[in-house]
Amino acid sequence: MNEGTLLTGAVMVLTLTSLLLTYRVLFGPTTPDRIVGVNTITTKAVVMLAIFAVVRGEYYLLDLAIVLLMVNSVGGLIFAKYLERGGAID
Amino acid sequence: MKMSLVVRTTTKLMSPFLVAYAAYLMIYGQMSPGGGFQAGVILAVSVVLLIVSHGYRSVKKRFKMREVGAIEGVSALGLVLLGLAGMLFGGFFYNFLKGWWSGGTVVLFNIGVGLKVGAAFVLVFYVMLRWVESD
Amino acid sequence: MHFYLKEHLEEMRRRVLYEQYRAQKIPVWERIALTWGVLFPFWLIVSGSTAPGNLVIGAITTLIISSFMRDMLTKDIRPKGSVLQKGLYFLLIYAPQLAIIMMFRILESSVKVARNVIFMDINPGIVKIETDLNSDTGIAVLANSITLTPGTLTLDVKRKLGETYLYVHWIDVETLNREDAGEKIKGDIEEWLKKIFW
Amino acid sequence: MIEYLLLAFGEAIMVLGALGILRFPDVYTRLHAATKCDTGGAMSILIALALMTSAPVLIKLKFLVLAFLIALINPMVSHAIARGAYKYGIKPKVVVDMYAWDNP
Amino acid sequence: MGLRERIAAVIIALALALLLLQLDYSRSGFGSYSYYVSNWRDVGVPNLVTAIVADWRAYDSLGEATLLFTAVTGVYLLLGGKKK
Numbered sequence: 236m237n238e239g240t241l242l243t244g245a246v247m248v249l250t251l252t253s254l255l256l257t258y259r260v261l262f263g264p265t266t267p268d269r270i271v272g273v274n275t276i277t278t279k280a281v282v283m284l285a286i287f288a289v290v291r292g293e294y295y296l297l298d299l300a301i302v303l304l305m306v307n308s309v310g311g312l313i314f315a316k317y318l319e320r321g322g323a324i325d
Numbered sequence: 326m327k328m329s330l331v332v333r334t335t336t337k338l339m340s341p342f343l344v345a346y347a348a349y350l351m352i353y354g355q356m357s358p359g360g361g362f363q364a365g366v367i368l369a370v371s372v373v374l375l376i377v378s379h380g381y382r383s384v385k386k387r388f389k390m391r392e393v394g395a396i397e398g399v400s401a402l403g404l405v406l407l408g409l410a411g412m413l414f415g416g417f418f419y420n421f422l423k424g425w426w427s428g429g430t431v432v433l434f435n436i437g438v439g440l441k442v443g444a445a446f447v448l449v450f451y452v453m454l455r456w457v458e459s460d
Numbered sequence: 461m462h463f464y465l466k467e468h469l470e471e472m473r474r475r476v477l478y479e480q481y482r483a484q485k486i487p488v489w490e491r492i493a494l495t496w497g498v499l500f501p502f503w504l505i506v507s508g509s510t511a512p513g514n515l516v517i518g519a520i521t522t523l524i525i526s527s528f529m530r531d532m533l534t535k536d537i538r539p540k541g542s543v544l545q546k547g548l549y550f551l552l553i554y555a556p557q558l559a560i561i562m563m564f565r566i567l568e569s570s571v572k573v574a575r576n577v578i579f580m581d582i583n584p585g586i587v588k589i590e591t592d593l594n595s596d597t598g599i600a601v602l603a604n605s606i607t608l609t610p611g612t613l614t615l616d617v618k619r620k621l622g623e624t625y626l627y628v629h630w631i632d633v634e635t636l637n638r639e640d641a642g643e644k645i646k647g648d649i650e651e652w653l654k655k656i657f658w
Numbered sequence: 659m660i661e662y663l664l665l666a667f668g669e670a671i672m673v674l675g676a677l678g679i680l681r682f683p684d685v686y687t688r689l690h691a692a693t694k695c696d697t698g699g700a701m702s703i704l705i706a707l708a709l710m711t712s713a714p715v716l717i718k719l720k721f722l723v724l725a726f727l728i729a730l731i732n733p734m735v736s737h738a739i740a741r742g743a744y745k746y747g748i749k750p751k752v753v754v755d756m757y758a759w760d761n762p
Numbered sequence: 763m764g765l766r767e768r769i770a771a772v773i774i775a776l777a778l779a780l781l782l783l784q785l786d787y788s789r790s791g792f793g794s795y796s797y798y799v800s801n802w803r804d805v806g807v808p809n810l811v812t813a814i815v816a817d818w819r820a821y822d823s824l825g826e827a828t829l830l831f832t833a834v835t836g837v838y839l840l841l842g843g844k845k846k
Binding site for chain 1: 662665669672673675676677679680685688689692696699700703704707710711713717720721723724727728731732734735738739741742743745746747748
Binding site: 502504505506507508509510562563566567569570571573574576577578580582583584585586587588603604607608610611613614615616618627629631633636 | 719
């Protein structure tokens, strides 16, 4: 089997998985559930970017993957701080 | 407000790598699309992580607000001077270092934009967190 | 009364040891050299070329960065021994071994969580364990390792007078005894970390 | 050959982790599924990519740097979210809760 | 947020995704695009996007930087005083 076809199939599987996780983001009973869903989807997006870098042979996409990972970590920490304060911004 | 000890120490361990990565993105910015702006965002992220985990006061002791403002102003001035220096050779932002190394003045332009964007984001965080944070 | 005094003395001695270790710091140029020794290979990997111009630019840039941020990475390193020995030991022997151990742990834990997802045989609980590590970096690396080992998640860290307690969310509680739980959760990771951090 | 095995293993682990996030009863157990399956799956997929690509060695090492950063950041964020969720007031469905004994 | 709004949000997100997938991403043959593609080797910058953003459109990037500077100055003037 061709290598590019295999990797594109892997990307499609990851996309379907994050579509499943959208249920947790939209219908999650509490706020931390939604945050967990969003973080997981973003990690999958990082992996997808790395796979695209291999498929297309453009390795500067790895830089963008690292940038996305960092911004995601800052977002997770800020949400965690918001939760730690009891859900109030003051 | 301080977060837990694990978060504090891990962000401290991460931040030198982030600064080195931002420096790489600035210096080799002409190889990839984007360049200076994402370098500035990473540079701001490495300080914002410390602010989020350690609280606002203890970071402000290390990176003074006046110094951050000075970096922002100086790099903005540098950008304008770079454009004006191109004026001597032909036009505004003329690439007068074209044959010297790969990219010419684009490298200097990326460094200036990166420093300016990072300092601007950190300054906005400082000014706004003064009203939000209690310690 | 007698037991109380003995415990108090033990506590005081541990406290003194802790304060001594905190007061000592390795010299400035050693800190800069250690930080540079970590940052320069990172620069080489990230920039991805070994041209001589790139080497010179990378060396100068990482030297500037490490002279600014010298306290970030090297806060909790043992102050004994020479800098070259420490750096070589850390980079060539301890860190790869820890990385290999953690890699197999991660594989095992993914398989275990996948099995839990399929069969749903969970019995969660929050337990409290004690650790011998005292430094910040050691506790942080231990907590992250516990989060990655099968079936456990660090919830909080408490420090009281030289003693450190970890609260761990365990997905399948087997025992409530503190020492047994500590043995099962920490495993041999703590022994490895004790060699690097104090 | 081993890279295809690692790729299939990572994909399966990621799908099972997503199912775990959908199936588990409360936030803490969901965090278990999210952290472990995401880290393990992403690391095995990235190692498989590093073995699979025909790039020079330094670019292959870049995939490993990405895997190392994921393994450093993911547990920290999940620890922060777990502590925040406890402080937010979400009671865990557990058999024993020693954290509530010590912090009433 | 009720159930109906959430279902509406799902439908809107899926419609947006389909719309973005249907867009024509092939290169257009008119306008200044052909000029850029045929001439970007002369600039000496190894990437096309950076050649456009940082060399031909450097004036534009300077405008962005000036906008950021103005925003920071405005935030500082509005909120930078003593805390009450």
